[in-house]
Amino acid sequence: MSDYTHTSPPKPSGLIKPRIIIHGGAGNITRTTVPRDRYDAYHTSLLRILSNASFVLTYPGISALDVATYAVTLLENDPLYNSGHGAVFTREGKNELEASIMVSNGYEKRGVGVMMLSHVKNPIGLARELLLKGEEPNGDGSQDHCQYSGAYVEWLAAKWNLEIVPEEYFFTQRKWDEHKRGLAEEQRREETGVSTEEISEWEEENYIPLGTCGAVVIDSFGTICVATSTGGLTNKVPGRIGDTPTMGAGYWAEEWYEEVRKEMIYQPSLPVSSPIDRLSRGDLRNLVGDCLPGITSQSNPSETSSSKTADEKLSKVRHAVGLSSSGNGDSFIRMCASRTTASKSRFQSTSLSKATTWMTGPGGELQKSAGDRWGKVHEGTGGMIGIEVIGNKVDVVCDYNCGGMFRAWTEEDGSKKCLIFREDGWESGPKNWDSVHSGQ
Numbered sequence: 001m002s003d004y005t006h007t008s009p010p011k012p013s014g015l016i017k018p019r020i021i022i023h024g025g026a027g028n029i030t031r032t033t034v035p036r037d038r039y040d041a042y043h044t045s046l047l048r049i050l051s052n053a054s055f056v057l058t059y060p061g062i063s064a065l066d067v068a069t070y071a072v073t074l075l076e077n078d079p080l081y082n083s084g085h086g087a088v089f090t091r092e093g094k095n096e097l098e099a100s101i102m103v104s105n106g107y108e109k110r111g112v113g114v115m116m117l118s119h120v121k122n123p124i125g126l127a128r129e130l131l132l133k134g135e136e137p138n139g140d141g142s143q144d145h146c147q148y149s150g151a152y153v154e155w156l157a158a159k160w161n162l163e164i165v166p167e168e169y170f171f172t173q174r175k176w177d178e179h180k181r182g183l184a185e186e187q188r189r190e191e192t193g194v195s196t197e198e199i200s201e202w203e204e205e206n207y208i209p210l211g212t213c214g215a216v217v218i219d220s221f222g223t224i225c226v227a228t229s230t231g232g233l234t235n236k237v238p239g240r241i242g243d244t245p246t247m248g249a250g251y252w253a254e255e256w257y258e259e260v261r262k263e264m265i266y267q268p269s270l271p272v273s274s275p276i277d278r279l280s281r282g283d284l285r286n287l288v289g290d291c292l293p294g295i296t297s298q299s300n301p302s303e304t305s306s307s308k309t310a311d312e313k314l315s316k317v318r319h320a321v322g323l324s325s326s327g328n329g330d331s332f333i334r335m336c337a338s339r340t341t342a343s344k345s346r347f348q349s350t351s352l353s354k355a356t357t358w359m360t361g362p363g364g365e366l367q368k369s370a371g372d373r374w375g376k377v378h379e380g381t382g383g384m385i386g387i388e389v390i391g392n393k394v395d396v397v398c399d400y401n402c403g404g405m406f407r408a409w410t411e412e413d414g415s416k417k418c419l420i421f422r423e424d425g426w427e428s429g430p431k432n433w434d435s436v437h438s439g440q
């Protein structure tokens with residue numbers, strides 16, 4: 001963990017209780033595709049990673065950015081998941097890795113997506129580094145862009161001393177067998193003339209490979225960070241880019257302020273943050289502005305201020321959200337699913353939980369987007385996790401329209417939960433793909 005901790009941690013404000021939710025993918029998770037022993041392996045792994053990350057989240061002054069990166073690094077290193085070591089293969093038998101990171105506030109770039117990687121051991125570490133380099137002049141060679149792919153950015157990773165590995169590092173026999181079986185199945189279908197509208201047994205099991213991973217974290221300063229990493233889809237076309245590194249599609253974080261009448265505020269509001277809090281949020285410009293009267297300081301986004309003039313009764317409450325997705329990335333891109341969910345919450349004053357179900361729950365917008373192809377192919381399939389904070393009230397959310405979603409999170413009282421299906425236990429899950437779509 002030492003790579004990701006502050007050398008001199010700032011003091012936490014103590015106003016917001018840090019929380020975390022992680023996921024290991026959504027898709028055709030059923031009792032058939034995930035037999036009991038694998039179910040147990042995922043359960044154990046998710047709880048182990050959640051425990052490690054939530055312990056780190058108790059360090060004084062630790063940032064959501066550092067903890068989300070740490071959690072996804074652990075997920076990338078575990079071959080159970082389709083990211084880092086254990087990523088799926090393209091049609092040409094290569095790994096093309098993707099990752100992204102985004103914060104609700106505090107850093108100039110706010111979000112970064114990386115893609116077409118095949119040498120950086122932890123793509124999420126590179127995404128984080130690119131976000132941080134955005135605070136330096138010229139980004140230390142990365143400038144102020146938000147999306148990066150391929151050789152140049154891997155060269156930057158090496159220059160920044162991130163771990164570089166040979167391509168073989170990402171190989172696992174299981175994912176290789178899925179790749180080979182998929183190609184063989186395709187050839188068989190071509191030869192026998194089976195319609196492409198009909199889902200094959202291989203597709204049911206593998207097309208949405210279980211295991212894109214992600215983490216959403218809120219720290220004691222109220223900053224939300226979302227980190228996501230994937231190998232993409234099994235046998236994807238070389239060069240195909242999915243939703244994971246596409247801002248607004250597979251990931252999103254933002255914050256805003258809403259004016260409410262004071263009587264309506266049901267949460268104590270945040271006080272003006274201290275300089276040390278603001279430093280942890282990357283708010284250098286405003287800190288400098290405070291010290292040098294000649295420089296105009298913008299109003300600090302972490303402040304909850306009261307209107308002094310017309311209406312003494314109006315006050316501003318801070319909202320922040322972060323979302324990480326998994327599923328059929330092409331559908332998530334078409335729907336701009338993560339940003340659309342955040343916008344539903346922001347512009348229709350809907351809780352993030354309701355907005356998430358509206359987008360990605362059973363019968364939701366993603367499912368509708370597949371039209372009559374729903375259930376026949378994998379279009380529209382997926383799920384999302386997220387965190388919302390209003391004032392200092394935090395809510396952890398998740399929904400999906402498929403068999404299940406691997407996920408684990410901390411409750412308000414600090415206890416840890418892990419679910420794969422809607423209920424606890426392998427027996428509670430749907431039997432197979434058909435039973436998911438017939439609602440049995």
Ligand SMILES: NC(=O)C[C@H](N)C(=O)O
Binds near residue numbers: 026209212242328
């Ligand atoms: N398993 C996944 O979540 C795949 C990823 N969303 C993609 O389409 O690239």
